[in-house]
Amino acid sequence: MSFRTIEWRDDTVIMIDQTRLPGAEIYNTYSDFQSIAEAIKGMIIRGAPAIGVAAAMGVALGSRSIIADTHESFFRQLDNICEVLGRTRPTAVNLFWAIERMKRVAEKNRGGTLDTIRDALKKEAIRIEKEDLTICKNIGKWGATLIPEGATVLTHCNAGGLATAGYGTALGVIRAAHEAGKKIQVFADETRPWLQGARLTAWELMKEGIPTTLIADNMAGFFMSRGEITCCVVGADRIAANGDTANKIGTYSVAVLAKENNIPFYVAAPVSTLDLTLADGSKIPIEERPYSEVTHIKGIAIAPAGIRVRNPSFDVTPARYITAIITENGIVKGDYRSGLRKISGT
């Protein structure tokens, strides 16, 4: 890949600024956990797996700035760091999964010196990042088997290299099919209000040389009804035990339209996106983001001042609309409740 989403370098964290793409390719350097929390909240970095990596690196970075005489004090402060990072975004479960994993590593190393713990945390954060790339490649490998030669694949939002440590989940499937030599093309929904499709997916796929057509969100149904879409692949922010999937707002609509037009609808996500503690999707918290994302684009007003706005950032697609869930461990279809439990190894 010709860009790097997030990286640990010289005890700082470097991220590509996703609020500035595609106009400018700018890398920001972060040296404290508070600014990483702000970066997650402000969507400098976004995408469920990528914010998991960012949170892990935030914990590791935060641990280095803790001044403590005792282990108790260190762990109390570490808990606080985890809490701040956990409050950034509510929907994607990978954030909480990564923070919990970091906490467990700290706990495991409680017997060592504070610097041993700090070092273990840094190694773990880097490991989460490296693992994520391998996971995405495996998701791609499994998913590519579902993409027919000559397919036109519709995707929503950006579940690409930018949403992960690299390669991507939904775009990982597309990349793997492309790398396998299948002649495919992509239709990318622009994904209002934040325009992840127009700004990020279009940019990533152009760099990759995969033929891509940008459309407005409300055009997806038109192209489906005309027989121009072979299948849909999207990412996920949280998947409940029964397969109900929270993902970027608009995913539910794409899934309903796909079902109505007999088009397969696939979700591609790492096992860390599963939240088997939730029986179904109704309990997944849905973040509502600022009004200005809808009323303004790049600071320019596109609606009358004072208009009321709703801006839910995610929706939940009931499992019955999902043809299959593609994970790094394989593809789950049919009975998601048992299939997801099995594939997660729990």
Add this chain to the structure above:
Amino acid sequence: MSFRTIEWRDDTVIMIDQTRLPGAEIYNTYSDFQSIAEAIKGMIIRGAPAIGVAAAMGVALGSRSIIADTHESFFRQLDNICEVLGRTRPTAVNLFWAIERMKRVAEKNRGGTLDTIRDALKKEAIRIEKEDLTICKNIGKWGATLIPEGATVLTHCNAGGLATAGYGTALGVIRAAHEAGKKIQVFADETRPWLQGARLTAWELMKEGIPTTLIADNMAGFFMSRGEITCCVVGADRIAANGDTANKIGTYSVAVLAKENNIPFYVAAPVSTLDLTLADGSKIPIEERPYSEVTHIKGIAIAPAGIRVRNPSFDVTPARYITAIITENGIVKGDYRSGLRKISGT
């Protein structure tokens, strides 16, 4: 209403510039038919009934500039004017309906002097405008009976006063329900790429004091699935004999989502929107508009340069998704083929 969409004044045509709303309320004055054709093409004026009125006024205005020694020469030049105006936008049938009506009036007055014909054309254009307002009020009267007390009504695009000579079709229904004292509120889809919902519907309804919430197009399904939408009302650009309805891109998606969530989906349109010469919607021409509507907003790029774009401006909603079609002559349900024929008086 506190604005005027289009008006014949002192042998010029005045239109509110819909490309500038809601930021600026600017009225343009047109004194030749070519600039009216450009205004229709450039969406200074838009909305099926409104472009019908604009085309009629364009014919009347054009007839005044014809220099002709003979009736034959006059009618040849008039045909040319009609052709130029007819080539502006392909989907809305009201454009062709209005032009045909103007041609018939000219033909009927062929026995008179050229100035008699010119005068008849001017009177007819003004009559079309006045009639449209009455028609919209009748659509509103019928449609309001379908809107329950306390309803939250979803609308897509702008089928309002700005899309007609005033009052509106879909927004006419909403206005009439509001005027009847029903406590209703509106969810307005922003309607990418041209943002008719964010720019025009939000503006119109705020002026009217009807509580309105702006959402991105891909949020409509979310609110439907949450039980927050009572019914949907949209306009139409062309309705085939079987009830299949062409309307702004995204209408089909709203209709499919409404059906999936058991929410009534209504189309509100004048009889002039019926095209009973088409057996079904498959033959309705769908305009594709410039790429820049998708890649740029107010001149600012929101996608990488060189990305491929598709920009169909309309889609066709099959009749099976439409709960009822509301016209000025009454409401058609069930067997659209016979119902539409009957209501059109043919």
